[in-house]
Amino acid sequence: MEHRVLSIQSHVVRGYVGNKSATFPLQVLGFEVDSINSVQFSNHTGYAHWKGQVLTAEELNVLYEGIKLNEVNRYDFILTGYSRDMSFLETVVDIIQELKAANPNLTYVCDPVMGDQNAMYVPENLLPVYRDKVVPLADILTPNQFEAELLTGRKIRTEKDAIEVMDLLHQMGPKTVVLTSTELPSKQGDQFLVALGSQKIVKADGTNTCQKIRINIPKVDAVFVGTGDLFAAMLLAWTHEHPKDLKAACEKTVSVMHHVIMRTMTYAKEAAGPGKRPSPAQLELRMVQSKADIENPVIVVEAEVL
Template identity: 40%
Template sequence: MKSVLSIQSHVAYGYVGNRAAVFPLQRLGFDVTAVNTVQFSNHTGYGQWTGQVFSAEHIADVVDGVAARGGLEGCDAVLSGYMGEAGLGQVIVETAARVKAANPRALYCCDPVMGDVGRGFFVRPGLPEFIRAHAVPAADVITPNQFELEYLADRPIVTLEDALAATAAVRARGPRLVLVTSLTHAAVPADRIEMLVDGPDGARVVETPRLPLDPPPSGAGDATAALFLAHLLTTGDPAQALEAAAAAIFAVFETTRDRGSRELQLIAAQDRLVAPPRRFASRPVR
């Protein structure tokens, strides 16, 4: 059984951060150690929430406790999401280095949670700069959305060629693989959406229908990053991981639409996470 250390946000109500990542990983057969960077009542997209961001010292203390139980040596991957603030981000990057020192084959998958199209940045000042300068170069895999990729590469994305130039620029700074979890460009119809993976063996895109979800459920990127990492660890093949993640998150979106919810319906869709009813073939683009 493979294991993942997942360090990201937690909400009591709804499905974002670890609440969106841990269950899919477990349902796919992974043992998950979850460390929560925040505890909020609900995700911030509601406009009101309660709770707090945990301090860097608190997270470091929790990680040290996990390490004392031997919980870092057996990790096959570290998955990070919402970091809270730069000091906490430094603890996460150092934790990934500790895991990789104990297991040189372990991966660090960084979901650079910073913002989104339409919302802009929604994290504390200084965190985007920390992610770009420190977390991304330390990662083996990063999973930005289009807005985050534009920031990391410091260039707008209008065409597929722009997206490929952006992923190449980011990969040149350290990560082996870049998964763009949501991509639209001039050649994508309004009722479709793409995901793109770029790595040393080339780049591929997969296209799925864009379902009418209003408002779009938060946490989709968190779940997609977890699904991609799970299938990458299982198959070792970025193309297979891309197709499997796209099929699974589409199945979750369908269930969410059918239930009329603004929260990802991960529990209701759990069997479809494992065996999605629809598959989508990827195609090479570089």
């Protein structure tokens, strides 16, 4: 069976972010990936210089129209990430609705990229579009803590708050919600970041059950770009592999991330030299070198069922 993904995200010529971060790992795992690049930049914006173009809503429509005219617009998955224009995002919504109508079994994985650490890095007028139009269409949602708070209007200060926020997000539409990073303290100490997940499952008898998990992710002292895009892509792949086992899907997803990040860190330190902080170029994810880990990740991070 061929599984085809439509991925609408940013693109960089050099390095790994957006579609560059998602496409190769999905292809390695056997998915066909059709990419629409919301922006095309020379490199990610963490470098000293960057140049490029932004795709408009009209240009997105033209691309989609071409796919449609050839009658090759049937997809099993949609994956969306960074978008910084309201009309563009609304056009994405129209495309998702049309593709879901054509294939009711389509799975939409949404990374609602809006901000982090209490700061928005997209225009504020995107929030109501995400909240009222995008999230209700999503099957799998991967916000960080700040984005989950924005979408629900609720602050997360405790694990109980986080569980309530995930339940509110379920009520908005998505069956699977993963808070990819939170500021909650880890029981394993400061060296770990806490992620939480929740999955609603309809049993054979029609009743609902819900699996909730906690994951302690080892922290690494460096700024990586494209890791969130990789996370959403791997969650798409591994939830397809384990549709009713969020624990297994998240363990494989986070373990892939860990292997890629550790390999990247080893390379970056060697390239920078003793005592020097690696540059953004040296910290680009070592994706190709991690092919074996992407295909068959050794589980190094275990999730705990709550």
